[in-house]
Amino acid sequence: MKNSFEIGKIKGISIEINISWIVIFALLTYALATSYLPMNFEGVAATTAWMIAVIMALLFFSSVLLHELAHSLVALREGTEVKKITLFIFGGLAQIEQDADEPGKEFRIAIAGPATSLILGGVFLLAGELLARLGGPALIYVPLGYLSMVNFILALFNLVPAFPLDGGRVLRAIIWKKTKDRKKATRIASMTGTFFGYLLIFNGVFLAFSGNFLNGLWMLFIGWFITQAAQTSYQQVMMSDLFNKICVREFMTKNVVEVAYFTDIKTLTEDYFYKYKYSIFPVRRINEIMGIIGVEQVRRLDRTLWDETTVGSMAQPLGEDLVVAPGDCVSKAMEKVFRNGVGRVLVMEEGELLGIVSRTDILNYLHIHSMLGSGKDRVGLDLDKGEDR
Structure with missing residues (x-):
């Protein structure tokens, strides 16, 4: 999610906070400090109210984080990769890399979040009741009751059978099973x-x-x-x-135009970008593809340096998100294309470049498929390959 920053990792899962979360955190703290606490504690000092409000808001969003973490940990146990959890204006979102491949897994992953919220609601409720019976300060056990209530609401709201809420995923798992x-x-x-x-x-x-x-x-x-x-x-x-039904080998564009690593940026611009009208090219160094070079990288370079700067010195190295194998299904390529920020992936086998798959290829296919329908015979593979690659 854009405009997010990482605050830590749990079990290898990156925990991020989106800028929008700061807004809702501030609004919640303000509402608690200026409305909820003064209404429940007449004469409470403003400083005390703000301190308790901040703690309550932190505990609430910690509960949201634990809700999403429960989904993530169960997904990991089921063999599904989880990259990050993001807290944003509407709560939390766990980025689980792929849907479950069977209804049982779907059910277990989906139910883990609401179950955790119900447990947290019970813990806050019991803690508040126990503290009240022991004669503890109301400024502590009343906020605990509030946190109990919001966790129960969080659980019940997420259990509404409306996809993509957790209840909707539970509903999908049940229908899928039947x-x-x-x-x-x-x-x-x-x-x-x-x-x-x-x-x-x-x-x-x-x-x-x-x-x-x-x-x-x-x-x-x-x-x-x-x-x-x-x-x-x-x-x-x-x-x-x-x-999932189409192989990258059938889908990719072959005969990809490459640029040599020793080419200077001026030549790249005039003889490649303008000539072929692609925005990104693979960079070859002797017998290997060493990376890619794109318009965005060149645009940031001072024009006075174009004659003396080589493509190889600016090439972005190949990472896992930029490469797929010819035997992979197109859905795997699609995930990487829409995630890597480049908008395309190179199809490689044993270090050799065989082809390329771009975002426009995928969107063109979907457009043609939507117009012609699926049918029994797959149509639409012969796409216009002269797009902005």
Whole structure:
């Protein structure tokens, strides 16, 4: 997620905070310090209220983090890679690299989050009750009751059977298990997600026009987010299923134009970028592909240095996200294409460059597929390869 920064790692999973999270953290702290705490504790000092509010907000978002971490740890145990967890304005998001390949895994990963929130709600509730019975300070056990309540709400909200909420994923797992049809299960779960999202949107509009503008606006945003996520998630599943059936070897563009490592940037610009109209080229050094060079890299270089700077000195080294094997399915290439920030991957085998797959290839295929339909015979592989590569 853009505009995020890492604050640490847990079990190899990067924990990130998005800038939007800072906004909601500040708003929550402000609401607790100026409204909730003064209403529950008449005469509480402002300094004390703000200190407790900050602690409550931190504990709440720690609960959200634990919710997402539960999903991630179960996914890891099920053999699925998890790259990062991001806290943002709508809560938390675990970036699980791929969907579960069987309904049982889907169910276990999905239910782990709400189960953790329910446990946390119970722990905060018991701690608050115990402290109250022992005559502890109300300034501690009342906030614990609040944290208990919000964790229970978090669990119940996520258990709504609306994809891509956890409850929607549980619903998909159950339908998938009964029908043996992942596509059908995803379609039904996504429809419930879209319906629930529109329900929140309409309710938000009603609240806004009834005078409760801020709560209405917030509910409208959440509804819009769920609706978009439900529709996008369904499209991603359909794309993944489609491209799982196609091999990179059949899909790639062959006879890729390469540039020698000793070529200067001026020659690269005039004889490659303008001539071939591609934005990125593989860079060859004798018998190996050493990396790629793109317009963005050249654009940042002072023009007075173009004559004396070689392509090899500026080439971006090949990483795992830039390379696929010819025997891989296109869905694997697609994941890397949309993740690596370059928009294409090189198809290589034993160090030899065989072809290239670009974002435009994928989008063109999807466009043709959507117009002609799937059918029994796959069509649309003969794409226009003269795109901006």
